Amino acid sequence: MGETLRSERTPYVLATVVRAERPTSAKTGDRALVLPDGTLEGFVGGGCAESTVRDQALRLLESGESTLLRITPGAGSAPMDGLVTVNNPCLSGGTLDVFLETVIPPALVHVHGDGPVARALVDVGRAAGFDARPSGAADPPGPDAAAVVVATHGRDEEAILKAALHAGVPYIGLIASRKRGSAVAASLEHGDRIHTPAGLDIGARTASEIALSVLAEILSQRPAPPRPVAGPEPDRAEAHGHCCA
Structure with a gap:
């Protein structure tokens, strides 16, 4: 099971x-x-x-x-x-x-695109413990998606980004030049939620380095961990059942 x-x-x-x-x-x-x-x-x-x-x-x-x-x-x-x-x-x-x-379940990351950066995002993401999945424009993000990263070089970008924004995906990244990425984000409602150029500024150059910077940015957006779980109050514990342990 x-x-x-x-x-x-x-x-x-x-x-x-x-x-x-x-x-x-x-x-x-x-x-x-x-x-x-x-x-x-x-x-x-x-x-x-x-x-x-x-x-x-x-x-x-x-x-x-x-x-x-x-x-x-x-x-x-x-x-x-x-x-x-x-x-x-x-x-x-x-x-x-x-x-x-x-x-x-590990954080689910939808990766759109078939170029070197997209492939590196899937490979590096899985190695880092993410559930990184190659996705197409017809694969809308589900409610448990932690991130959507678009690296399609202009193909179907707006449709994918709109779907991710509509679904309320916590992290939405667009691999693009600063100029083009800003233009795409500005053209969409709530486009200010799109991270573009996606990734932390770590001087990344290769596809794997860019993938690493994007995954690091996804991690940086995670909510703070919850406080430790405390045991139940005695009266609550004593309310459980009346048979053998």
């Missing part, structure tokens, strides 16, 4: 039981996937554990972080980096350590 989710660019959290202290219904090695809609596929324990894992996983999907979750009776130990401890309200007791690994 994980491969399918990755191919569909669906974020998820992989929950793996790394330690189980009796009495618990889960065993070390039990796993489950938690999806953005709260669906939990697999097994990491009874209702108390399942509810707590789901709650923490949904919070992690918002932050993009991973953590070790400890579900234990009378949780009250000093906080530790990378560890979230939650009280186990179930009468059966028991302690579970569950590693929650958040899997977020």
